[in-house]
Amino acid sequence: MKSFLRNGKATAGLAILGVYLLFAIIGPWIAPYDPSARGNDLVKGPSAAHWLGTTHLGQDVLSQLLVGTRSVVYVGFLAAIIATVLSVLVGVAAGYLGGKTDDTLSVFTNVVLVIPAVPLMIIITSTLNDVSDTLIAVIIGLTCWSWNARVLRAQTLSLRRRDFVEAARASGERTWRIIGFELLPNLTAVIASGFVGTVIFAVLSEITLAFIGVVNNGWNWGTILFWAQGQQALGQDAWWWFVPAGLAIAVLGMALALINFGIDEFVSPRLRSAGKTKLRTARGRTVRMRIGFTPVLGGAPPPAKEPALAGEAK
Template identity: 70%
Template sequence: MDKRRGLPAAQEAESGPAGRARLRFLRGGKTRTGLLILAFFALIAVIGPWIAPYDPDAMSDQLLQPPSADHWFGTTHTGQDVLSQILVGTRGVLLVGFIAGFLATVLSVLIGVSAGFLGGAADEILSMFSNVFLVIPGLPLIIIIASFVENTTDLVIASVIALTSWAWGSRVLRAQTLSLRRRDYVEAARATGESTWRIIIFEVMPNLTAVIASGFVGTVIFAILSEITLAFIGVADISHWNWGTVLFWAQSNQALAQGAWWWFVPAGLCIALLGTALALINFGIDEFVNPRLRTASGASRKVRMRVGFTPVARTGTPTQSGVPGTRSKEQSE
């Protein structure tokens, strides 16, 4: 028991350097900012259809009205409320992004880690499979598949995006697994008779967590931009609201030429903010994984803290010897 804090020894040890290391990822300003913005959009995605002031499809006689007390983001050429369209469309954007990111991450982990750890013929076959998908142009393939599918729901679009975006993450995980498969702790687990899949799950995978998280965030960014692009060019279902659909109707009705900036600026700002949030989280993961980035940021903070006035003792002062910054009589002679 720690008398000063009243904590048990085990709890005190857990709150020591090991506990602080686990929270290092959440201490960065970039990470906290990104998580806060992402949490805000996630909340809007959940409650957006409930708090929307109007039906996003409802038309009125207030045509192309600028932002006002009744319509905070203005109205469209048919009197539809832009704020309601943004709120309702947030769910589809995040749903496609996270489903595609999850499916692509699962595929990249299964194929990349298996290829890197098993080696031999399995590595050659799985690497060839990932190389084929790596050279396939993703967006054109998504456009072709979405054009032939009659009911292009969010799940269909997310699945197509995942199938065309897992290969790069698989190659990265294969390279990382190749560097881990001959480590001492892996060899020790193999020598004790542990099964191959148990070694992969409990010995190799924990050391790939940060890389997997970074790949997941990158895939989510790509999936969100792909979903918005498909809606903007009219390939996806334009009757289903998302931010790309708002931009599609604004571009189709020449909102920029008519000076209706409120029709497309809110959707563009939401895309930029969400992309910035995910990018900040990705930067935080990079700093957490890369010791050089952590050392550089920590050193810069220490330098800023140490900047100040440093007193310098005068030399040659007739004082007693042995005092720093002075010279004794023998040294002067």
């Protein structure tokens, strides 16, 4: 864990994500106005009274942004938890058990994999009268787990014949214990990477559904963009109406991507050492990386010169 936190990309991503989680918790409490309250200042730019301006109804954009953070973060993480649990159950079970179980679970995974997730979510949510954030998260989680399940199945297939797994099986360990204590610890990085990727997909899916007007169950960043697009904010040069929400989406995606990069570098030493000209060995010796030559250990004595032959000119 310490080596993972030493990674600059992972640390920066976790710090930014922590700010979003903080705003998701306290956002509705620190919002200066009710996000739905109307005012007399219509489509006004940033000012001391409204730091991010107002909408066509005089609503405070900053309040909408703060209140909407909770919905985005909640849906993203709940959907990722559901999808990750399903992908682990299906992918690891299929890869380790094999046989008919693998065939059945693989067919089921392939069927879900080819189903277009976003059109299916649009159909389901548009047919329901009352759509809550929890229901949206459940729908997203049930439709986006198949790809991670395929990855986990492939990784499990490569681990099931390793020596430590064979030793655990030969010693009489039960299947659930082998999976829980031998396989899952070696799949942690893959599971974490899939979780982060699912959060990104879930956030973008919820914002997409709100932006196209399929769901309208409160304020989130997609709702802000929906009203800004519907009221021609770009034509009115009301940049404060849509730019903050767009930046919030972009920065959150960047934070999650940095965490994902950090996980990749933590798992792969080759990625971790890319771009570095000096490395350290386990004994603390310096290794200088030279293109086209074998790495040279720093501090090593220079090679001894061959003795001159008799009669050779010195």
